Amino acid sequence: MAQLSDDCFAFGGPMRSLDDTAALIASQLSVVEESEIVPLAIADGRILAKDLVAPLPLPPFTNSAVDGYALSGDDVPETVEKVFPVVDRIQAGMASDVPVAPGQAIRVFTGAPLPEGVDTVYMQEDVRVDEAGFVVLPTGLKRGANVRPAGEDVGAGMVVLKAGQRMRPQDVALVAALGMTQVEVRRRIRVAIFSTGDEIVAPGNVRGPAQLFDSNRFMLMAMVARLGCEITDLGILKDDSDLIAGVLGQAALRHDLILASGGVSTGEADYVKTAVESVGTLVFWRVAIKPGRPVAMGVIRGTAFVGLPGNPVASFVTFAHIARAAILALAGARQKPPVSRPVRAAFSYRKKAGRREYARVSLRRREDGSYEAVKFPREGAGLLSSLVETDGLVELGEDVIQVKPGQTVQFLAYSDLN
Helix, strand or coil: CCCCCCCCCCCCCCCECHHHHHHHHHHHCCCCCCEEEEEHHHCCCCEECCCEECCCCECCCCEECCCEEEECHHHCCCCCCEEECEEEEECCCCCCCCCCCCCCEEEECCCCECCCCCCEEEEHHHCEECCCCCEEECCCCCCCCCEECCCCCECCCCEEECCCCECCHHHHHHHHHCCCCEEEEECCCEEEEEEECCCEECCCCCCCCCCEECCHHHHHHHHHHHCCCEEEEEEEECCCHHHHHHHHHHHHCCCCEEEEECCCCCCCCCHHHHHHHHHCEEEEECECEECCCCEEEEEECCEEEEEECCCHHHHHHHHHHHHHHHHHHHHCCCCCCCCCEEEEECCCEECCCCCEEEEEEEEEECCCCCEEEEECCCCCCCCCHHHHCCCEEEEECCCCCEECCCCEEEEEEHHHCC
């Protein structure tokens, strides 16, 4: 497990910005060092433990990029077309031991290796073959045209993927092209997840007249799973500080991160605060984010603890911008900010300066091909429909106090926040 000091997150003073919060998480959480070797077929989504070095060049041999006719660049016609005898035919996956002398051409197909002394290829649609089987080549082609040199894509010994890279399908393809069948990756981060509150019950159970079905825990488990973690579902913990403290203490022994939803504000009915402080250290971060308060970060017996708000939209947003950063830091993943795109606002909105706000929006295509953001018509951090019926979030920076229709705003797609 990653062992943290009890005061590594200690913070006092004015409200901390979201950027500072994420940076502090990345700097203070130590990487879980254990690694394992996994087959390439199941490497997607895993975090590389070491730089991956190419054992051979790509392509490994010089080959034709098209179907056509190959010859030496010295023989390319300069002023008038020329006729060349065709001495052999090479298909992809085959080789030729027939030498190609000056003044001769060879029939090649896409991917076929080029013999020694041949470095230029004419596309078959640019030439003609006469009745005797000779190929007539026109002028105007540059030496080296339509050829893929050995090592053009990747050179032998080159670092092609760096440690901390979260493997994607295209990364898997590159490793396969290098002939490798397995990679060394970080051990999966072990995350324990629970919800709190007597006011919620698990789906499928009998719901009392004043109770709600627990949705946050399932949303968070889905988001954590997309980050490639091992998940322990601790269920719903009742409003009992001693009970919660006991579960937290045991979970800290077997996990790298404990993730909670609800019960972390300063209200008298929020039992998580008391429970965490009885078995570890809890520092309530006053993060300038909406929706999102409160967000808590702490240490329990060397294991990181993140407490997210109970309202589902606030829980979603704070996970995407804070808990996700904690998981990636523990996993040793290279941190990349979500990619935003500029769109036009199709709404009016006012906010307070000094805090980051996220508005739920849908994208609508305009007649000129550009996109505009349409704000969800209702406010409220408890509206799950606002996440389901929209495409992403518009990020409004700390210095923004008003948005007007037609103004350029930054849009974050939900797919880039997982």
